[in-house]
Amino acid sequence: xxxxxxxxxxPNQHSGYVFSYAGQGPANPNxxxxxxxxxxxxxxxxxxxxxxxxxxxxxxDEAMVVHYSSIGAAIANPAACEALPxx
Numbered sequence: 454x455x456x457x458x459x460x461x462x463x464p465n466q467h468s469g470y471v472f473s474y475a476g477q478g479p480a481n482p483n484x485x486x487x488x489x490x491x492x493x494x495x496x497x498x499x500x501x502x503x504x505x506x507x508x509x510x511x512x513x514d515e516a517m518v519v520h521y522s523s524i525g526a527a528i529a530n531p532a533a534c535e536a537l538p539x540x
Contacts, residue, residue: 460472466502468506469501469502469503469505469506469507470499470500470501470502470506470507470511471499471500471501471502472497472498472499473497473498473500474495474496474497475495475496476491476492476494476495477492477494477495477496477514477530477531478492478493478494479492479493480492481493493515494514494515494531495514495515496512496513496514496528496530496531496534497512497513497514498510498511498512498527498528498534499511499512500525500527501525504525507525508523508524508525509521509522509523509524509525510522510525510526510527510528511540512528512533512534512537513534514531514534514535516535518535518539518540519539519540520534520535520537520538520539520540521537521538521539521540522537
């Protein structure tokens, strides 16, 4: 198992945060043999599930740098993620 079941299955919550993954950019129409079609980039976000569990939101993309919003704002896309301060 590469990922905790609490994150892998809905509602994708762990330690007071809701996690999401979204493929970004155009889909790869011709993956290598034995591979599923997918995306060449992604955005992962962690949003507080309520004000009692946290006030910061977090994100990361294929650059593998974790960024944060101190106000817990939603992070819509990789450009918005990369504009935030890094940890």
